[in-house]
Amino acid sequence: MTEAEFIVALRGLPLHAGARGLLDDAAVVGGLVMTTDTLVEGVHFVDHDPPADVAWKLVAVSLSDLAAKGAVPEGVLLNLPLSHDGWDAAFLTGLAEVTAAFAVPLIGGDTVSLPAGAPRVLSCTAIGRDAAAPSRTGAQAGDALWVTGVIGDAGAGLGIAIGAPGPATLLAAYRRPRPRLAEGRALAPHVHAMSDVSDGLLIDAARMAAASGLAVTIDIATIPLSRAYRDQAGAERRGRLAAATSGDDYELLFAAPPEWQPPVPATRIGAFADGRGVTLVDGGESVALPARLGWEHAPNT
Amino acid sequence: MTEAEFIVALRGLPLHAGARGLLDDAAVVGGLVMTTDTLVEGVHFVDHDPPADVAWKLVAVSLSDLAAKGAVPEGVLLNLPLSHDGWDAAFLTGLAEVTAAFAVPLIGGDTVSLPAGAPRVLSCTAIGRDAAAPSRTGAQAGDALWVTGVIGDAGAGLGIAIGAPGPATLLAAYRRPRPRLAEGRALAPHVHAMSDVSDGLLIDAARMAAASGLAVTIDIATIPLSRAYRDQAGAERRGRLAAATSGDDYELLFAAPPEWQPPVPATRIGAFADGRGVTLVDGGESVALPARLGWEHAPNT
Numbered sequence: 001m002t003e004a005e006f007i008v009a010l011r012g013l014p015l016h017a018g019a020r021g022l023l024d025d026a027a028v029v030g031g032l033v034m035t036t037d038t039l040v041e042g043v044h045f046v047d048h049d050p051p052a053d054v055a056w057k058l059v060a061v062s063l064s065d066l067a068a069k070g071a072v073p074e075g076v077l078l079n080l081p082l083s084h085d086g087w088d089a090a091f092l093t094g095l096a097e098v099t100a101a102f103a104v105p106l107i108g109g110d111t112v113s114l115p116a117g118a119p120r121v122l123s124c125t126a127i128g129r130d131a132a133a134p135s136r137t138g139a140q141a142g143d144a145l146w147v148t149g150v151i152g153d154a155g156a157g158l159g160i161a162i163g164a165p166g167p168a169t170l171l172a173a174y175r176r177p178r179p180r181l182a183e184g185r186a187l188a189p190h191v192h193a194m195s196d197v198s199d200g201l202l203i204d205a206a207r208m209a210a211a212s213g214l215a216v217t218i219d220i221a222t223i224p225l226s227r228a229y230r231d232q233a234g235a236e237r238r239g240r241l242a243a244a245t246s247g248d249d250y251e252l253l254f255a256a257p258p259e260w261q262p263p264v265p266a267t268r269i270g271a272f273a274d275g276r277g278v279t280l281v282d283g284g285e286s287v288a289l290p291a292r293l294g295w296e297h298a299p300n301t
Numbered sequence: 302m303t304e305a306e307f308i309v310a311l312r313g314l315p316l317h318a319g320a321r322g323l324l325d326d327a328a329v330v331g332g333l334v335m336t337t338d339t340l341v342e343g344v345h346f347v348d349h350d351p352p353a354d355v356a357w358k359l360v361a362v363s364l365s366d367l368a369a370k371g372a373v374p375e376g377v378l379l380n381l382p383l384s385h386d387g388w389d390a391a392f393l394t395g396l397a398e399v400t401a402a403f404a405v406p407l408i409g410g411d412t413v414s415l416p417a418g419a420p421r422v423l424s425c426t427a428i429g430r431d432a433a434a435p436s437r438t439g440a441q442a443g444d445a446l447w448v449t450g451v452i453g454d455a456g457a458g459l460g461i462a463i464g465a466p467g468p469a470t471l472l473a474a475y476r477r478p479r480p481r482l483a484e485g486r487a488l489a490p491h492v493h494a495m496s497d498v499s500d501g502l503l504i505d506a507a508r509m510a511a512a513s514g515l516a517v518t519i520d521i522a523t524i525p526l527s528r529a530y531r532d533q534a535g536a537e538r539r540g541r542l543a544a545a546t547s548g549d550d551y552e553l554l555f556a557a558p559p560e561w562q563p564p565v566p567a568t569r570i571g572a573f574a575d576g577r578g579v580t581l582v583d584g585g586e587s588v589a590l591p592a593r594l595g596w597e598h599a600p601n602t
Contacts, residue, residue, distance in 0.1 A: 001389045003383060003412050006383055007412060009393050010393070010412075013393075013406075015407050017406075018376075018408065019406070019409055026409065027376075027408045029333070029376065029428060030332065030430065032333065034378060036411050036426060037380075037411050038411045040413050040414070040415055040419075043415065043416065074317070074330060074331070078337075079337055079339040079380065081422075088302045088307060088310075092307075095311075096313075096314055103315075105314075106315065106316050106320060107320050108320055108337060109323075109337060110339045110424070111311075112339045113304075114341055114422070115343040115344065118419055118422075121413075121415070121419075121422035123380040123411070129331065
C-alpha cells in the first residue's frame with residue numbers, strides 16, 4: 001500500500017476523539033498535544049550523517065509538530081536502537097544538545113537491539129501543553145497562505161550531505177532544523193489552520209487545502225529563499241520549484257484571514273478558495289504542477 | 302553500550318518529573334500514564350510470525366505496561382513501516398482485532414518506508430488514564446512478591462514458533478499475549494510496587510528489588526506453570542528456571558504487605574528483605590542463579 005492508502009485504512013479503526021480523524025500531525029488528549037515521528041536510516045537521514053545530528057533531528061522534527069499547534073514542549077518519549085559505543089556516545093551528545101536547546105525533558109522510552117547490519121529506526125513521541133492547537137483542516141475560503149522563514153535550505157543541504165559542494169549553512173539546515181516553537185506560540189491562537197513544512201511546501205499546502213475542503217493557489221515567485229539557497233540552486237523557476245518540493249524545512253505554514261498580519265516574520269505565498277487542488281502561478285503566469293509535490297512514503301516491496 | 306549502560310547515560314539528561322528516573326516502564330504526565338515499546342523483526346518477533354499477530358503483540362505489550370500501573374487505556378500512537386500489500390492488509394486486520402479486544406482507540410502515529418530488505422521496526426506508545434500508578438520502586442522489606450497467571454507459556458511458544466513441536470495454546474501465549482488490564486485495575490491501588498513480566502520473571506523481579514533498594518528471594522517451586530507448559534517443558538527445576546527466565550509472559554508482578562491477600566487470582570512466589578540481589582530457593586533448598594535472568598538487549602555490533 002502507499003502511505004496514503006495505509007492511512008485511509010487506519011481511519012477505519014476506532015479513532016480517539018482527539019485524533020482529529022488522523023488528518024492532523026498531532027492529537028489532543030486530556031489537554032495535551034501528542035505527536036510522533038519516525039526516522040529511518042537511508043530514508044530520512046544519510047548513513048554517514050553524524051549521530052549527534054541524527055539525535056538533534058529526531059527530537060527537532062517532533063517539536064516542529066508541537067510548534068505547529070502552538071504548544072509548549074512538555075517532554076519526549078524516545079524509541080532508540082543500541083549501536084556501537086562510538087555511535088551511541090555521539091548520539092547521546094546530540095540528544096543532550098537538542099533537549100537543552102529547546103528545554104524539553106525526557107519522559108520515557110524504549111531501547112532495543114537491531115539485527116546486525118539493519119538500518120537504524122528511531123522514533124520520538126513529543127508531548128506538549130497549553131496549546132491553542134489549530135488544526136490542518138480549518139482554512140477558510142479567502143484566507144491567505146503564509147509561511148515562516150525560508151524554504152529550500154534543507155533540501156539543498158541534503159544534496160550537500162550526499163556529496164554536492166555547498167556551504168555549511170545549508171548542510172546545517174538539513175541536519176539541525178530549528179522548530180519554530182516561539183513563532184507557533186504567537187501564531188496558534190489567531191490562525192485558522194497551521195502545520196509545519198516537513199514533506200515539502202507544495203505537498204503540505206495541498207494537504208491543508210484538501211483537509212479544509214478547499215483549493216489553494218500559490219505564487220512561486222513569492223516563496224522565500226535564503227541568499228545561500230539562491231547562490232546554490234538559483235532563484236529562477238526551477239530553483240523555486242525545487243525549494244517548494246524538497247521538504248525538511250520545518251517552517252510553519254498557516255492560513256489566516258486576508259487582512260490579518262502575523263505577529264512574527266512570515267511571507268504571504270498564496271490564498272485559499274472554494275474548489276479543490278493546488279494551482280501554481282509565477283507572478284502573473286500560470287505554472288504546471290510538478291510531477292512530485294513533495295515526499296511521500298512508498299511501500300517497501 | 303549495553304542497554305543498561307545506555308539507560309544510565311539517558312538518566313544524565315534532563316528528566317521530566319513524571320519520568321520516575323526512567324526506573325519504571327511508564328511515566329505519569331498531566332494525570333496520564335505514558336509508555337512506549339518497540340518490536341523489531343528478528344529480535345522481538347520471528348520473520349514468519351503472522352502479521353496480524355505482530356499487530357496484536359505490538360499493542361498488547363504496551364497495554365501490559367498500562368495494566369501494571371492500573372490505568373484505563375486512553376489510546377495508542379503507532380509508528381509503522383509500510384510493507385507489501387499482503388503484509389499490510391493482514392497487519393491491519395490484527396490491529397483491528399487488538400484495538401477492539403481491549404477497547405483502545407488510535408490517537409495518532411507515523412507511517413514510514415524502510416530500505417528494501419530491512420527488518421521491520423514498529424513502536425507503540427500507549428496512553429492511559431485514571432491510574433493509581435504504583436511504581437516499580439516501592440517494594441518494602443517484608444513485602445511478599447506475587448505474580449498473576451502462569452509463567453513460561455510464551456517462552457515455550459517461541460520455541461514452537463521457531464520450529465519445535467507443541468500445542469497451539471503455547472504458541473498463542475507467545476503471539477497473542479493478553480494484558481492483565483482488569484487485574485491491574487484491581488491491584489494498583491493496594492500494592493507497594495508493580496510491573497509486568499516482559500523480559501523474564503527473574504530479571505523483572507531483580508529490577509523491582511534493585512529499584513526498591515532491596516533483596517528478593519524467590520521460591521522457584523512456587524512459580525505457577527500451566528498444564529500445557531508442564532507437558533511441554535517439564536515441571537522439574539530445569540523447566541521452572543526456563544519458565545522464569547524466558548520472558549514475554551505479560552503477567553503482573555507485584556509487592557504487597559505479607560498479610561494482604563490480592564483481590565484477583567495470583568501466586569505468592571517470594572519475599573523482599575533488606576539487602577541486595579536475587580536469591581533462589583527450590584522449596585527448602587538453595588539454588589544457584591542461572592547465568593541469564595532474562596532478556597537484555599545487546600548492542601548491534
